Amino acid sequence: MSRLSSVSSATRTPRPNAGTKGVARPEREAQIVEAGCRLFGERGYIGTSVADVAESAGISKPLIYNYFGSKDGLHVACVQHASGVLVSEIERTAASGTIGFARAAVTLDGMFRLLEPRPWLWRVVFDATAPREGEAQAWLAEHERRIIDFGREGVAELMHLSGNHDDLDIDAMRAAWESIFRSLVNWWLDHPGDSPEEMTQRCLRIFTTVFGELDLAGTALG
Structure with missing residues (x-):
């Protein structure tokens, strides 16, 4: 029961940042x-109820409705949080200064390490x-546009290194890289036996097999 529930609303108005049982909102x-x-990540939107979340968080259903309004409101908050975490990681690796396949390796490695303790964020x-x-x-559409921009930037750098400056070629390669990136992360999440380090090395072996020897000199992974 909320600490505020025992106080008459006539004598005290709940503070907007008040939480429950001494926990700030x-x-x-x-x-x-x-x-x-x-x-939501483990069971999907359809398989998750407000009651499930309340039980997991150790609070009451009414509190969730009070904070988020509905299951959809809670889902929006979860999507905002999860997508924000993923985009922040991509922004971090984009600012690492690496280019070409080194940037691809750093981006994948960073995502694997980020998701290892909380894989459900991706789901x-x-x-x-x-x-x-x-x-x-x-919200997801806006974040996807940001991710696409980062992907296009990285692919453009890689294509330019090979002397290709065709905008349509770059856009096509960006779409291909996006598909490869998501597929590799999904594959790893479906095969939890691989550590982030092992999955990064797997990706590098695949890239070497397909594209030949990679120039990763000075690339810091992990």
């Missing part, structure tokens, strides 16, 4: 979002059971 919301991300963003319309999808 921002901290409690973060706890609920973390539990929601894990369940939340790429959940096939989630609603196709609404605020969550609008």
Whole structure:
């Protein structure tokens, strides 16, 4: 029961940042979002209920409705959090100064290491059971545009190194790289026996087999 429930609304108005059982509201919301991300990621939108999230977070269903309004409102908050974490990692590796295949290797390695303790973050963003319309999808579309921009930048650098400056070639290669990137992450999540380090080395072996010897001199992984 909330500490505020025992206080008459006539004598005290709940503070906007008040939480429950001595926990500040921002901290409690973060706890609920973390539990929601894990369940939405593991079970999908369709397979997850507000009751499931409440039980996992150790709080009541009414509190979730009070904070987020509905299951969709909670899902939006989870999508915003998960996509923000993934995009921040891509931004970090994009700013690493690496180019060509070295940048591809650093980006994949960073994503594997980020997801190892919380693989469900990826599943939340790429959940096939989630609603196709609404605020969550609008948020994802905006983040996808940012990811595409980073992908295009990296692919353009790689193509330019080979002397190819054709914009359509670059765009086609960007689409191919995006598919490869997502497929490799999905494959790794479906094969949890590989550590991030082992999966990065697997990717490098695949790239070497397909493209020949790679120039990764000075590339810091991990």
